[in-house]
Structure formats: C-alpha cells, structure tokens
Amino acid sequence: MTGCCGCCTALKPRYKRLVDSIFPDNPEDGLVKDNMQKLVYYGTSKPEKLDRIGQYLEQRLSRDVTRSRTGYVSISMEALDQLLLACHAHSNLFVESFLKMVHKTLESPEPQLQILASQSFVKFANIEEDTPSYHRSYDFFVSKFSSMCHSSAEPETTRIRIRVAGLHGLQGIVKKTVSDDLQVNIWDPVHMNKIIPSLLYSLQGCNMDNDPESPKEDESPGVVAEMVLRDLVCRATFGNITSVLKPVLQHLDYHKLWVPNKFAVKIFRILMYSVQDQYGHMVVHHLMSHLDAHNKDEPRVKAGIVDVVSETVVIAAGGSVGPSVLEVFNTLLRHLKSSVSVQTSDRQRVLDEKNFQEAVINTIGEFANNLPDYQKIEIMMFVMGKVPLLDLEEDVSSGDRKDTLLQTMLLKTMLKVATKYRTVLMINAFPPAFLDPLLRMSLAYDAGIRLIVQEILHTLLDRHDNSGKLKFVSENSDTITWIPKDIQALNLTVEKASQQDIFFIKKNGPQFYSCIYENMLQENNKVDNFEALYCTLALLSIELGGEDILVDLVRLAMGIQNISVSSDLPVTHTCAIHAIVAAYLNLIGQLSAIPNMCTHVSEIIDARKNKAPHLLPDFAFNRSNTEQSYPTSTNVKDELLFDQAVINEALTSRGYDTSTLGTPFTISRLSQSRLGRMDSWFAETSSGSWLQDEVDMAHSTSDIHSITLSIDSSSSSQTPLMGQRGQAPEDITFESLKKIITEDDVERKRSQEMKQKAILEKFQTAPFEQIVAKIDAESMVFQNKLSEILTTISDENKDNAPQHQTTAVFDMQFPDLYVY
Amino acid sequence: MEDYKYLFKVVLIGNAGVGKTCLVRRFTQGLFPPGQGATIGVDFMIKTVEVDGDKVKLQIWDTAGQERFRCITQSYYRSANALILVYDITCQPTFDCLPNWIKEIDTYASSKVLTYLVGNKSDRLLHREIPAEIGEHFAKQHSMRYLETSAKEAENVDRLFTEIAVELTKQAKENFLRPRQDSTSGKVGMPNGGSSPVGGLSCCKLN
Incomplete structure (x- = not known):
C-alpha cells in the first residue's frame, strides 16, 4: 500500500x-x-x-x-x-x-x-x-465587496470585520484599476453605483452608532469608508466626477438624508476636501442640478440641499462658481422666486418655505463672498434686474403680497451680497446703472422694502463700521445717547473723503438727498425706517461729507424740518422727523466743528428737552410709545425749530458759501419740486387726508401742471450750482411757490422767461456731460414722482381700469420728452 | 479544473417582508429561518445544481426590499441573468407595487432578462388576498413566468430555481452553438445584455 x-x-x-x-x-x-x-x-x-x-x-x-x-x-x-x-x-x-x-x-x-x-x-x-491584463473583470469583486459592506452577520465583531474587509476590497479594486486606462473602467456607473452607496452606508452606520466625541478606532467601518471615499474622490477627473456624485445624491435621496442634513453636509465636506481643486465647481454644479430636480419637493428637502450647497461653497471658495457665474445665481434666484410664489395656508409649509428662502439667500451670499468685488456689484445689478418694479402701481391696489414678498426676498439677497462687498471708492460701489434702480427701489410703497434698501445703502456707504454706532436700536440703548453732547462719545471713525468720492457725491448727491427727503414723506414709515434714514444721512456726511457738501446737507436738513412743519403727516411721523433733524444737525455741526452752529443746535435741543421732549429722538424713537403719549397738536413753536438764519450765519462765519442756503427750497432742487407739488396738493384737497380723498381727472391734470411748474423752478434752482450764485431769480420758499401757482400770469411769465434764459445760458456754457448727468438724475426723480402721483390717482380710481394703462404711457414718455 | 460548467446570476427583488431571503435560504441551505430580519443592502449566496448532467452554478443576489436601499440594489439588476420578482399573496400592497417594480426592471435590467413572478407564502391559504389567477394573469401580461411558492413548506422553491437554471442553460447552449465572436475564446456568452458570466469551457484547460 x-x-x-x-x-x-x-x-x-x-x-x-x-x-x-x-x-x-x-x-x-x-x-x-x-x-x-x-x-x-x-x-x-x-x-x-x-x-x-x-x-x-x-x-x-x-x-x-x-x-x-x-x-x-x-x-x-x-x-x-x-x-x-x-x-x-x-x-x-x-x-x-x-x-x-x-x-x-x-x-x-x-x-x-x-x-x-x-x-x-x-x-x-x-x-x-x-x-496589464485587458480581459480581467472585477465585476464579481465589486459586487461581492459591496455586499460585504452591508453585511448583517452576527455577532457584531464579525459583522464589523466583514464590512471592513469589504471596504478594503473595494479600495483594492480602485487602486488596481484607477491608474491604468487599459484596465476595467472602474468609473463606469455600473461599478460606482455599487461602490459609492456601500461607502456611504458604512459612513452612515458609524455616524449613528457613535457620537463624534468618542474615540475612533482605526478599523471601524466609518473610518475606513471615509478613507476609501477620499482616496476615490481625489483620483476622480473631470470626466468621471459625475459618476461619483450621482450615486451620492441618489443615496441621500433614498435614505432621506437631506432633512436633517448633517450627514449630507459631512459627506460633501469629505467630497470637497478630497476632490481636485479645479473640479470643485462640478460638485456645486451637481448639487444645483439636484436642487432643480427637487423643485417640486418639500421645501424642507430643498432647504437641506441648499444648505449643503452653501457649505460646499464655503469650502470651495474661489473655485465654487466655475465658468458660469450668472447661471448659478440665476438658478438660485429662480428657486427663490418659485418658493415665493407658493401659496398655501398651511402654517408649517409657510414656515418651511421661509426657511428655504433664508437658506437660498444665505447661499447666494456665500457665493458672492467668493467673487471679486467688481462682480459682486454686477451680481447686485443682476439681482436688481430681477426685482419686479410694478409695485408702485400694483401693490396697494391689488393687495397682492406676492410681488412685495419677492421684492423683499431679492432685496434681502442684495443686502447679503452687499455685506460681502468692501467699498473702496463710492463710484465703484454705485455705478449709475446700479444706483438709479436702487434709489428708485428706496421709494417703494412697502415700508419693509424701503428699510432693506436703506440697509443696503448703509453697508455700501459705510467703510469704517460706523453704521452700528449710528443705529439707535441697539439693545444697550441706555449707554448710547441719541444726541451726544460730544460726538466723540459715538466713537466714530472718520476719514477724509477722497477726491473721487467728493466728485461722486457732487454728481449723485442730489439723487441721494431727494430720495431721503421723499422717504421722510412716506406715510407708512415705521420707527425703523426713520432710524435707517437717519443712519443713511449720517453715513453720507461721515463718508462723503466735508466742506464741499456741508451746505447741501444742511439745506437738506432744513428742508426736512420744513416737511414736518408744513405737511400733515401724523404726529408720530412729525416727531420722528424733528428728532432726526435734531440728531443730524447735532452730528454734522460737531463733525464740521462750527461753534456757532453747535451752540444753536444745543440751545434748541435744550429747549426741546424742557418744553417738547417729544421732538427728540429719545421719545420719538421709543417703541413703547402709545398714541396717548403724543401731544395732540402738531404745531411746533418757532423757538423749538432750528433757525435757518442762525445756521446760515454760522456757516458764513466759517467761510462757507451759503448763498444757496438762503434759498431753502434749492436745498435740494428735487425736494423743492416735491414740496411745490405737495403744496399744490394741499391747496386742492382742502381736507388734510388727501390720500382718502376722491381725486378726479381734473385734479390729476392740475397735478401735472403743478409738476411742470415745479420742474421749471427746479431747473432754475440749478443755476446757482452752475456757478451763477446770487443770480437766483427769486427767493423761493414754500409761500412763494404757493404764490406762483395761485398768482396771475404776468408775474409768472416774467419769472419763467428769466428761468428760460438761465437754462439757455446753462446749456450753452456748461459741459455736455454735466448737463446730461444732471438731467438724467432729475428725470429719474421726476419719473418716480410722476409714477407715484399716478399711482395715487389710480389707487383712488381702482375701478377705473384704463387709468392703469395711461399711467404706463406717462411713465414711459414724460421723461424722454423732457430730456431731449 | 472548474467545478461547474455554467454560472448564472439570479437577483431577487420585491417589497420588504415578502420573503425573498427565506426563499434563498430555503433553497441554498434548506432551512426556514423564523424571524428573519430585514436584509441590509445586498446578500450573496451560491448554489450549484445539476442540469442534464452539467453542473450549473447559481450566484444568487438577495436584495433588500426597503426603499432606502434602492440605490444599491438597482445597480445589481443589470448584470443579472434572471430576476425573481417576489410578492406576498397575503398582502395586497405588495402586489400593487408590482407595476413599479416592472418599471424598475425596464429601467435598470437588461432587456431580455428572464423574469419570474413569484407569489410567496402560499402556505397561508386562509389569509390569501390575491388569487392565483390574478397573479398569473399579471405575469402573462408582462411576459413573465409565474409560480407560487412557500419558503416555509419548501413548496416549489427548488422547482423555481431549477426551472431558472434549466432555462438559462438552454439559452446558453443555444447561444453557444450559434457562432459568436467570442466563442473562440471559449467563454460562454449570455445573449442578454452582454453580461459575461463565465464558466470556463476552454479545451486548453482540460489538461
């Protein structure tokens, strides 16, 4: 054997x-x-x-x-x-x-x-x-190793060992195939669809089992899976990053991991940190398309995705946007829009949509953060272009909140972008194509919107972080006095404005002034609005102030004071306006260090403290005020008002050219026209509450007359600015304007002739650009005014449909006729 | 030398809790595990059967029924030679989901894959909700084979897998006889979907 x-x-x-x-x-x-x-x-x-x-x-x-x-x-x-x-x-x-x-x-x-x-x-x-061996197939190995990653063997130790073995196996396959083009294409979706979910599942398991604080074992499936995933992703090239991302997104969908999105964020962090830098934008891009695919889904899911987008954007930084900047913003804005248009009565849903919108806005902010500054402005202009501008006519009448909401959202977006922008030169921060629509927006009907616009202005104007110190809303308002005896208390950072900025404000100042002025007149202003307006005013003088525009600013302040005297705004508004003027004159007085002016201001303030505390900010901006706490009469005694003559003298004594100040309504030629108009309005509507009054066509025609008139006078008011100071044809005041409207023709004709002469002269002598710039600005404001008036009219004739159409026509044609 | 002549991949799909894992375990291990937990991801079993004297190896991929694993399970359809779509005859919803499964198959599996519709749990006659005829009719409509099985009583389980093995072997043989490009290499190519299962049948290995 x-x-x-x-x-x-x-x-x-x-x-x-x-x-x-x-x-x-x-x-x-x-x-x-x-x-x-x-x-x-x-x-x-x-x-x-x-x-x-x-x-x-x-x-x-x-x-x-x-x-x-x-x-x-x-x-x-x-x-x-x-x-x-x-x-x-x-x-x-x-x-x-x-x-x-x-x-x-x-x-x-x-x-x-x-x-x-x-x-x-x-x-x-x-x-x-x-x-190399070309015919080798790893099909079975991929399948088997993937299956091992999901092992449910008992006991747990065995299970973990099998899972880890599976993960290592997968890593081995990747290592073996990825470097060699002749090998099996591991990036094929057939394989990736097995590998990726297995890795994610392992990661997920670890995520749930042990909290992040507990010490990680080297060989726990989660740790290994993360390593393998990183290893895989860092080898991915442009062509095959998609086959990695698709299963990831799918897995997150199926496992419902967008809400909450902690895991999704974790995964995308891993992806972003391992993916080759130049492909970072691909990840973002895929997330965005995924968001598109989920368009119809619950807002919570979408919010989850958008959150992840913003997380990845933070990581990708400069590389996040990729070649199509606007596309990214466009997509996000589209989602914002569609979210806004959702109409539902479901409380939870509304809340979810709101969160989603917040998330979108934040994400846009993150994106914008990574753009160079000039592109940020471009983006803001782009967003601006998306803002529906119909509100002047529509909002009040139709009561449709959708557009307002969309406007609010878009403006919030802009605010977000604006906060990421660091202003260096005003001229760069406010290119005309941006400034014009922005200021137009600042006169929107909705108080909330106006507030946001002011905030945008704040962030863009404010180069030295002063705005926080100028807002009185801060919690520790006890420590901040509204009107500090010494401006030092505010601890403002003031720097002398550069030549370019001064040029900018000289050119665009009137636009700003008139906007602020008009904002003061808005009936539905809230305390926040007034505060924001004060802040804008203050920032203008801090950032761009200085001697050159001081007179203009004082004029503006006086003009504003006059509103409260002459208009019939509610008591609360009047008080707030007086308060603003007081605080503001105090500020610029001290900023420019004109002793006489300061004295006058503090005298008045002291007087108010004693006799009329409601005209000071401490009272006027107090949110706990009730109707009863205000005085019944709006009449303010002259001794409590800032006296123009005194201020005039003070300025003259310091060598300022106050010739323009003498004509209060030329403070801002635009506001003057505004006032003129206001006056005529009052004349026509005997009762104060003109908004509720029936206004018929006759009224509106006379409105237009009055406007033409006031435009004329406003042109004349330019003449001093054009270097012909002292030649102002007349001392235009409230009263005089009133006279113009009511008095007989002879005098009017004469004055008009003079004005025409002045205009002619101006056009003959002044450089072309200057004229164009002035007229542009003017026509813009004019248009605003016009459309506003027409809105008021159309509002009051709601039933009269054709009216709306005519407004549109006027809206379009008038400025053109005027300019050319 | 190889211990089998043909290798086929069989994938089981169907709603959670219809008894896919039990079917597989009954077939491969001959036991019925009471209280079988839900499958996670994909499970793998192997069993060799004999068809006309040839050894045929069945690679059985038992997928999770839970929706959350759909992503990974779908990726297994494509390379399958046969699909077994399982529903529970005592549970109407599992039957109602069949059209969705058919859609999945159309999307992810290769077009000519052999598909069986299986009504499981036929031992629970008292609780039956879907009559056999309806199941059969549905199967016919979608050109699937139909069988009712009971993993618990071992009814029709072996028959199911044997039928699949026989059918696939038949297909493979037909395919092998037809001249094909890769027949020279001695590999047995399956007609469906270019998946390349393979038994080695090369003469050079016969030493």
Whole structure:
C-alpha cells in the first residue's frame, strides 16, 4: 500500500510534489515554512511552471472550500500570497488562477474565509503589475465587496470585520484599476453605483452608532469608508466626477438624508476636501442640478440641499462658481422666486418655505463672498434686474403680497451680497446703472422694502463700521445717547473723503438727498425706517461729507424740518422727523466743528428737552410709545425749530458759501419740486387726508401742471450750482411757490422767461456731460414722482381700469420728452 | 479544473417582508429561518445544481426590499441573468407595487432578462388576498413566468430555481452553438445584455 503510494508520488510532477509538501498533516500546524521556501525558489527559477502551480493550488483550494476545511484554505491562500509576491512579474496566468481562488473563497458563506480572501485581494492590489491584463473583470469583486459592506452577520465583531474587509476590497479594486486606462473602467456607473452607496452606508452606520466625541478606532467601518471615499474622490477627473456624485445624491435621496442634513453636509465636506481643486465647481454644479430636480419637493428637502450647497461653497471658495457665474445665481434666484410664489395656508409649509428662502439667500451670499468685488456689484445689478418694479402701481391696489414678498426676498439677497462687498471708492460701489434702480427701489410703497434698501445703502456707504454706532436700536440703548453732547462719545471713525468720492457725491448727491427727503414723506414709515434714514444721512456726511457738501446737507436738513412743519403727516411721523433733524444737525455741526452752529443746535435741543421732549429722538424713537403719549397738536413753536438764519450765519462765519442756503427750497432742487407739488396738493384737497380723498381727472391734470411748474423752478434752482450764485431769480420758499401757482400770469411769465434764459445760458456754457448727468438724475426723480402721483390717482380710481394703462404711457414718455 | 460548467446570476427583488431571503435560504441551505430580519443592502449566496448532467452554478443576489436601499440594489439588476420578482399573496400592497417594480426592471435590467413572478407564502391559504389567477394573469401580461411558492413548506422553491437554471442553460447552449465572436475564446456568452458570466469551457484547460 505504502509502496504503491510512494510510487504514485514519484510519478507526480515535481511542482505538484512541492505544492503538496507545504501542507502539513494537521491544518492547525500552519504552513510548512521550509517547503514553502523551496516552492518559492522553484517558482522563481522556473517561471514557466508557475501557471501549473497556480492551477494546482487552485484545484486544491476549491476542494477545501467545498469541504469547508478552513485551515487548509488559509494555508493555500498564504502560499499563494507568498508566491504572488515573489513571482508576480513573471506570469499573468498565475494571477488569473490567483484571482479565481480569491473569487472562490469569497463565495464561501464562511465569514472567516471571506475576510481572508479580501485580505489576499488587498495584497494583490498593492502589487504593481508591469504587464496589464485587458480581459480581467472585477465585476464579481465589486459586487461581492459591496455586499460585504452591508453585511448583517452576527455577532457584531464579525459583522464589523466583514464590512471592513469589504471596504478594503473595494479600495483594492480602485487602486488596481484607477491608474491604468487599459484596465476595467472602474468609473463606469455600473461599478460606482455599487461602490459609492456601500461607502456611504458604512459612513452612515458609524455616524449613528457613535457620537463624534468618542474615540475612533482605526478599523471601524466609518473610518475606513471615509478613507476609501477620499482616496476615490481625489483620483476622480473631470470626466468621471459625475459618476461619483450621482450615486451620492441618489443615496441621500433614498435614505432621506437631506432633512436633517448633517450627514449630507459631512459627506460633501469629505467630497470637497478630497476632490481636485479645479473640479470643485462640478460638485456645486451637481448639487444645483439636484436642487432643480427637487423643485417640486418639500421645501424642507430643498432647504437641506441648499444648505449643503452653501457649505460646499464655503469650502470651495474661489473655485465654487466655475465658468458660469450668472447661471448659478440665476438658478438660485429662480428657486427663490418659485418658493415665493407658493401659496398655501398651511402654517408649517409657510414656515418651511421661509426657511428655504433664508437658506437660498444665505447661499447666494456665500457665493458672492467668493467673487471679486467688481462682480459682486454686477451680481447686485443682476439681482436688481430681477426685482419686479410694478409695485408702485400694483401693490396697494391689488393687495397682492406676492410681488412685495419677492421684492423683499431679492432685496434681502442684495443686502447679503452687499455685506460681502468692501467699498473702496463710492463710484465703484454705485455705478449709475446700479444706483438709479436702487434709489428708485428706496421709494417703494412697502415700508419693509424701503428699510432693506436703506440697509443696503448703509453697508455700501459705510467703510469704517460706523453704521452700528449710528443705529439707535441697539439693545444697550441706555449707554448710547441719541444726541451726544460730544460726538466723540459715538466713537466714530472718520476719514477724509477722497477726491473721487467728493466728485461722486457732487454728481449723485442730489439723487441721494431727494430720495431721503421723499422717504421722510412716506406715510407708512415705521420707527425703523426713520432710524435707517437717519443712519443713511449720517453715513453720507461721515463718508462723503466735508466742506464741499456741508451746505447741501444742511439745506437738506432744513428742508426736512420744513416737511414736518408744513405737511400733515401724523404726529408720530412729525416727531420722528424733528428728532432726526435734531440728531443730524447735532452730528454734522460737531463733525464740521462750527461753534456757532453747535451752540444753536444745543440751545434748541435744550429747549426741546424742557418744553417738547417729544421732538427728540429719545421719545420719538421709543417703541413703547402709545398714541396717548403724543401731544395732540402738531404745531411746533418757532423757538423749538432750528433757525435757518442762525445756521446760515454760522456757516458764513466759517467761510462757507451759503448763498444757496438762503434759498431753502434749492436745498435740494428735487425736494423743492416735491414740496411745490405737495403744496399744490394741499391747496386742492382742502381736507388734510388727501390720500382718502376722491381725486378726479381734473385734479390729476392740475397735478401735472403743478409738476411742470415745479420742474421749471427746479431747473432754475440749478443755476446757482452752475456757478451763477446770487443770480437766483427769486427767493423761493414754500409761500412763494404757493404764490406762483395761485398768482396771475404776468408775474409768472416774467419769472419763467428769466428761468428760460438761465437754462439757455446753462446749456450753452456748461459741459455736455454735466448737463446730461444732471438731467438724467432729475428725470429719474421726476419719473418716480410722476409714477407715484399716478399711482395715487389710480389707487383712488381702482375701478377705473384704463387709468392703469395711461399711467404706463406717462411713465414711459414724460421723461424722454423732457430730456431731449 | 472548474467545478461547474455554467454560472448564472439570479437577483431577487420585491417589497420588504415578502420573503425573498427565506426563499434563498430555503433553497441554498434548506432551512426556514423564523424571524428573519430585514436584509441590509445586498446578500450573496451560491448554489450549484445539476442540469442534464452539467453542473450549473447559481450566484444568487438577495436584495433588500426597503426603499432606502434602492440605490444599491438597482445597480445589481443589470448584470443579472434572471430576476425573481417576489410578492406576498397575503398582502395586497405588495402586489400593487408590482407595476413599479416592472418599471424598475425596464429601467435598470437588461432587456431580455428572464423574469419570474413569484407569489410567496402560499402556505397561508386562509389569509390569501390575491388569487392565483390574478397573479398569473399579471405575469402573462408582462411576459413573465409565474409560480407560487412557500419558503416555509419548501413548496416549489427548488422547482423555481431549477426551472431558472434549466432555462438559462438552454439559452446558453443555444447561444453557444450559434457562432459568436467570442466563442473562440471559449467563454460562454449570455445573449442578454452582454453580461459575461463565465464558466470556463476552454479545451486548453482540460489538461
């Protein structure tokens, strides 16, 4: 018997004998080391035999696997590993049989064997082959390793080991295939759709099991998965980043991981930190398209996605936007718009939409943050272009809140962008194409919108972080006095305005002034509005002030004071306006250090403190006021008003050219026209509440007359500015204007002739640009005014549909006619 | 030498809790695990059967029914040679979902994949909600084969997998006889979807 066996043994080929000899009688003993060395030596010296060795080992192994002789299987694997390491350079076929064995071992239901096989595979993956094999397929390995990542084996330790083995296996495949174009394309969606969800699932598991504080084991599935994912993503190129991102997004969808989005954020952080810099925008882009795909979904989901977008944008920084800047903003704005247009009575839904809108706005802010400054302005202009401008006519009448809401949202967006902008030169921050619509917006009907516009102005005007110190709303209002005796208390940072800024304000100042002036007149102003207006005023004088426009500013202040005297705004408004004027004159008085003016101002303030505290900010801006706390009469005694003559003198004494100040209504030629108009309005509507009054067509015609008139006078008021000071044809005041309207023609004609002459002269002498700029500004304001008037009219004739159309026509044509 | 002649991939799909895992375990291990938990992701089993004297290896991928795993399970359809769509005859909703599953198959699986519709839990006759005829009719409409099984009573389970093995072997043989580009390499190509299962059948390996 033995002899026969011996005989057989002798007949066996040498390689078989060598292979057999490495297996001990008892599998517990492990590999027979000496014999293994012999086998390795044999393999390296006779590479042509390697194939056979491989096949024979494979045969033995598959037999052992079927008979579940785990011990022998491990030995075979070990032998294979060693052979592979020693002789890999020589034989492709050997690798084939090696892979087949790994395959076979993986098929075993035995966890131990699966783990073993994965380890062998990883060893194989670490070997650099010099001869590529084109026909090798990793299909099964990808499938199996992915499945292992989801293992639910018991007990937990085994499960974790299997999962980790699966993850390592996946990593091995990636390592093996990714660097070589001739290999299987691992980026194919077929594979990625298995690999990515497996990685994410492992990450997810770890996320839920242990909190972030607990020490991480090196070999927990979560840690390994993260490593593998990073490894994978950093190898992704432009062409195949998509196949990574798609399954990620899908996985997050299916597992409903957008709400809450902690995990999604985590994943995208990993992605962003590992992806090659130049592809960062691809990630953002995919998220955006995903958002598009979810357009119809719950706002909470969308908010989750947008949140993730903003997180990734923060990481990607400059690289986040990619080639299509506007596209990104356009998409976000579109979502904002569609969200705003959702109409629902469901409380929760409304809240969700609101959160979504917030998220979108924040994200836009993050995007904008990464843009160069000039592009930020462009973006603001772009957003501005999206703002529906119909509100002047529509809002009041239709009561449709949608547009207002959209406007509010878009303006908030702009505010967000604006806060990221660092103003250096005013002229850059406010290009005319941006400033014009912005100021037009500042006269919107909705008080909230006006407030936001003012805030935008604040952030753009404010270069030295002063606005916080100028807002009285701050919680610690006890410490901040509204009207400090000494301006130092406010701790303002003041820097002298540059030449360019002075040029800017000279050119655009009137626009600002008239806007502020008109804002004061708005009936539905709230305390916030007034505060914001004060802030704008103060910022203008701090940032752009100085001697050059001081007179203009004082004029404006006086003009504003006159509103409260002459108009019939509610008591609360009047008080607030008086308060603003007081605070403001105090501020500019001290800023420009004109002693006489300061004295006068503080005298008046003291007087008010004693006799009429309601005309000071401490009272007027107090939100806890009730109707009853205000005085019943709006009449303010002259001694409590700032006296123009005194201020005039004070300014003159310091060498200011106050000739223009003498004509109060030229303070701002625009406000003058405004006042003129106001007056005529009052004349016509005997009762004060003209808004509620029935206004018929006759009224509106006379309105237009009065406007034409006031425009004329406003042109004349330009003449002083044009360097013909002192030649002002008449001392235009409230009263005089009133006279103009009511008095007989002769005088009017005469004055008109003079005005015409002045205009002619101006047009003949002044440089073209200057004229154009002035007229542009004017026509803009004029248009505003006009449309406002027409709105009022149309509001009062709600039923009269054609009216709306005519307004549109006027709106379009009047300025053109006037300008050219 | 290889211990099988053909290798086929079979994928089980269907709603959660219809008994996919039980079917597979009954077939591969011959047992019925009471209180089987929900499958996570994808599970893998292997079983070799004999068809006309040839050894046929079935790679069985048992997918999770839960919707959240849809992303990973879908990726397994494509390489399948046969799909087993399972529903629970005692649970109307699992039947109602079938059209959705058909849509999934159309989207993700290869076009000519062999599909079986299986009504499981046929042992619970008292609770039956879907009559066999309706199931059969539905299967016919969508050109699927139909079987009712009981993993618990081992009814029709073996038959199901054997039928699949026989059918796929038949297809493979037909395909093998037809001259094909890759037949020279000795690989058995499946007609469906270019998936390349493979048993090695090369003569050079027959030493």
